[in-house]
Amino acid sequence: MKHLSWQRLLVSLAAFFLAFSVWAIPGESFANAAAPIAYDNPDLLPKTQTSVIDLAKSLTSVQEEALVKDLDNFQAETGWKLRVLTQFDRTPGRAVKGYWNLDDKSVLLVEDLRGGNILNFNVGDEVYKLMPRSFWIELQTRFGNLYFVREHGEDQAIVESLESIKTCLRQGGCRVVPGLPREQWILTLITSIVGGVVCGFAAQPRKEGQIVAWQWALIFSPLWGILFIAFGIGPVISRTSDWLPLFRNVAGFLIGALVAYLSPLIAQSSASET
Numbered sequence: 008m009k010h011l012s013w014q015r016l017l018v019s020l021a022a023f024f025l026a027f028s029v030w031a032i033p034g035e036s037f038a039n040a041a042a043p044i045a046y047d048n049p050d051l052l053p054k055t056q057t058s059v060i061d062l063a064k065s066l067t068s069v070q071e072e073a074l075v076k077d078l079d080n081f082q083a084e085t086g087w088k089l090r091v092l093t094q095f096d097r098t099p100g101r102a103v104k105g106y107w108n109l110d111d112k113s114v115l116l117v118e119d120l121r122g123g124n125i126l127n128f129n130v131g132d133e134v135y136k137l138m139p140r141s142f143w144i145e146l147q148t149r150f151g152n153l154y155f156v157r158e159h160g161e162d163q164a165i166v167e168s169l170e171s172i173k174t175c176l177r178q179g180g181c182r183v184v185p186g187l188p189r190e191q192w193i194l195t196l197i198t199s200i201v202g203g204v205v206c207g208f209a210a211q212p213r214k215e216g217q218i219v220a221w222q223w224a225l226i227f228s229p230l231w232g233i234l235f236i237a238f239g240i241g242p243v244i245s246r247t248s249d250w251l252p253l254f255r256n257v258a259g260f261l262i263g264a265l266v267a268y269l270s271p272l273i274a275q276s277s278a279s280e281t
Contacts, residue, residue, distance in 0.1 A: 012038060015175075017165070023229075025086065025229075034247075039045065042235070048099050048100055049097040049099060049100075049102035049106070052100070052102060052103070053109060057075055057236045058078040058079055058082075058089070058091065059074050059075050059078070059090070059091045060091070060093070060097070060103070061091075061093045061130075062092070062093055062097055063111045063118065063119075063122075063161075065093045065118055065161040065162055066162050067162070068158075069175060070162055074166070074169075075236070077088070078091070078169075080175055085132070085176060085177065087113075088107070088109050088114070088234070089116070089173070090109070090113065090114070090116070091116045091160065092117050093117075093118040093119075093120075094119055095120045095188030096121075098179065100164075109129070110131060111134075112131050112134065113126065113129075114129070114130055115130075116128060116168060118165055120161070124147055124151040125161065126151030126164060128146070130143060134176075136180075137179065138172075138175055138180055138182075139182065142181055142183060142184060142251060144245065145183060145184045146168055146171060148168050149184055149188060150163075150164045150225060151168075151179055152219075171185055182245070183242075183246055185200045185247070186246055186250070187243060187246045187252060191242065192252050193238050195240075195242050198238040199235050199257070199260045200237045200262070200263040201257050202232070202233075202234030202238075202239060202263070203231070203235065203259065203263025203264035203265075203267070205227055205230055205231040206231040207264035209223045209224045209231070211267075211270075214273050239256050240256060240257075
């Protein structure tokens with residue numbers, strides 16, 4: 008019995024020692040190896056100053072050279088500092104702040120291919136005064152989503168984002184991202200048509216001899232007004248000066264209202280024919 012007890016004790020100690028060694032030793036070595044890469048690794052920074060650090064190789068050499076020249080010219084012209092960092096499995100971390108001397112008039116665009124949305128922005132306080140947080144969220148979702156990257160490429164996600172930032176800084180700020188993507192315009196067109204349908208149904212005559220029920224149309228005006236003006240017209244005029252999307256949305260509202268308004272007459276005519 009004593010022999011079995013000692014044997015069990017030795018087996019237990021051996022198992023405990025093995026588990027401790029597996030848990031402690033590799034974990035410590037992994038932490039020591041990963042921490043400098045994820046937290047602060049200045050060795051990845053170029054020896055000479057440049058406005059673009061392309062560790063993920065998202066840009067061609069020609070694109071990188073042209074982008075560096077463009078960002079340097081923009082800083083000399085306006086005083087705003089724009090910088091680009093692309094990374095995948097390696098990153099210099101917070102070392103870029105000292106390398107570029109990022110201040111309140113700086114914008115750092117970070118493209119990280121490991122996430123669902125590849126774009127992130129580090130924005131100075133002076134820039135935040137001109138473009139609020141909602142602007143940067145919209146900019147990230149418009150150009151950093153996987154659908155845009157899959158269709159246009161990682162390089163265009165960087166270039167288009169920088170162009171929007173430069174446009175807004177030159178004109179003294181933006182509340183929304185300039186430009187109206189096709190997907191967003193389709194959404195505004197749908198809301199315009201739905202608003203017209205609501206208005207048309209509300210304006211249907213309810214008394215004999217009445218042509219338009221203006222009172223009901225006014226009662227429902229908050230609903231169709233929000234759909235048409237706030238969601239159908241507002242996003243268009245705030246993002247583009249092109250008149251064609253605006254014309255189409257107005258036409259969609261009128262057609263939707265007309266079809267809804269005439270729907271009882273259409274139903275009566277089809278029933279009489281039957």
